[in-house]
Amino acid sequence: MDLIPQFPALRIGKVETMVFRVPIDVPVETSFGLMHDRPAVLVRVEDQDGAVGWGEIWCNFPSVGAEHRARVLASCIAPVLLGTEWRHPRDAYVELTRRLRVLAIQAGEPGTIAQAIAGVDIAMWDLAARRLGQPLWKLLGGSARVPTYASGLSPTAPEKLAAAKYGEGFRAFKLKVGFGIDRDRRNLRALREELGAAALMIDANQAWVTDEAIAMSTALEEFEPAWLEEPIGADSPLSEWTRLAQASPIPLAAGENMRGDTMFAEAIASKAFAVIQPDLAKWGGFSACLPVARQAIAAGRLFCPHWLGGGIGLLASLHLKGAVGGEGYAEIDANPNPLRDLLATPLPQMLEGVVTLSDRPGLGVEPNLQDAGRFLVHTECVS
Numbered sequence: 001m002d003l004i005p006q007f008p009a010l011r012i013g014k015v016e017t018m019v020f021r022v023p024i025d026v027p028v029e030t031s032f033g034l035m036h037d038r039p040a041v042l043v044r045v046e047d048q049d050g051a052v053g054w055g056e057i058w059c060n061f062p063s064v065g066a067e068h069r070a071r072v073l074a075s076c077i078a079p080v081l082l083g084t085e086w087r088h089p090r091d092a093y094v095e096l097t098r099r100l101r102v103l104a105i106q107a108g109e110p111g112t113i114a115q116a117i118a119g120v121d122i123a124m125w126d127l128a129a130r131r132l133g134q135p136l137w138k139l140l141g142g143s144a145r146v147p148t149y150a151s152g153l154s155p156t157a158p159e160k161l162a163a164a165k166y167g168e169g170f171r172a173f174k175l176k177v178g179f180g181i182d183r184d185r186r187n188l189r190a191l192r193e194e195l196g197a198a199a200l201m202i203d204a205n206q207a208w209v210t211d212e213a214i215a216m217s218t219a220l221e222e223f224e225p226a227w228l229e230e231p232i233g234a235d236s237p238l239s240e241w242t243r244l245a246q247a248s249p250i251p252l253a254a255g256e257n258m259r260g261d262t263m264f265a266e267a268i269a270s271k272a273f274a275v276i277q278p279d280l281a282k283w284g285g286f287s288a289c290l291p292v293a294r295q296a297i298a299a300g301r302l303f304c305p306h307w308l309g310g311g312i313g314l315l316a317s318l319h320l321k322g323a324v325g326g327e328g329y330a331e332i333d334a335n336p337n338p339l340r341d342l343l344a345t346p347l348p349q350m351l352e353g354v355v356t357l358s359d360r361p362g363l364g365v366e367p368n369l370q371d372a373g374r375f376l377v378h379t380e381c382v383s
């Protein structure tokens with residue numbers, strides 16, 4: 001259960017957002033484009049007693065949109081958060097979602113606003129858990145041990161990065177596909193030679209239409225991927241996903257581009273998806289992703305939260321997976337990103353693919369703002 005006993009009322013006195021951006025030497029390649037830099041938007045909430053909570057807002061694409069999210073939070077969301085006494089983080093999530101519903105439609109930005117609310121929700125849960133002196137995984141009735149996988153293996157020599165990550169302790173891996181059948185097959189063959197029978201997944205990032213996806217799934221089956229992620233547009237009708245699932249020899253995964261209780265409930269009920277992967281900083285935070293996770297597990301699906309951003313969101317995703325348990329893994333980006341390490345210190349230790357979260361309160365980490373400061377490009381503060 002995630003009902004918090006004797007929850008301290010939260011009166012938020014200050015909301016800050018910080019935008020970081022780091023240029024990277026080797027772009028992260030996906031089937032729809034390159035990432036030339038790594039952005040992150042942190043949310044810091046401070047209550048009137050001076051207690052602090054940290055959250056993160058998804059902002060990967062396009063990365064120029066990071067500052068916009070910080071401004072949306074400061075102008076539209078912070079005023080609602082500041083004016084009320086909150087009895088539970090979920091109350092703030094529900095009220096923010098209700099109050100911003102029309103604006104989200106009118107602006108044509110339901111995604112942006114959902115992301116900003118999600119970042120605030122993470123910060124409110126971190127704050128609540130810190131006030132109670134408990135790590136979030138424990139407060140939510142879960143386990144400190146979280147199975148993980150190394151993701152974001154780009155299509156250029158992925159076996160080299162996979163070998164390095166194996167050396168760091170990872171035991172499951174995900175390759176980006178959708179770069180043509182020859183290149184995809186070459187990469188899977190190289191990874192199988194490097195990793196042996198390790199768990200291996202593939203992510204097409206919405207590269208194909210259904211018939212192509214069926215052909216590719218059939219062509220890649222011999223490498224025994226555990227799942228095929230987003231082979232087609234995430235907004236494809238469920239009838240199309242179901243047709244694909246029935247024809248695909250590889251089980252399907254999706255969720256990072258789903259938004260809303262209804263969309264997840266229908267996706268879980270459809271039986272098209274073997275793996276459900278919400279990104280808690282892109283929609284829902286803990287308040288809405290916890291129920292989705294429990295529904296997915298109760299329906300026999302793997303729950304594997306998506307994450308490919310900075311350190312606070314990574315820790316939140318690990319706590320979410322630790323809270324609900326079950327088979328499957330939390331995602332950890334294999335690509336270099338200083339904002340993953342600097343914004344969440346100390347990062348938990350990894351052993352044989354399993355991360356053990358600490359007993360420190362809340363998310364259990366602090367951003368190292370001194371060292372990350374050189375990447376800070378924009379701030380907002382509302383009090």
Ligand SMILES: [Mg+2]
Nearest residue numbers: 203229230256
């Ligand atoms: Mg993906």
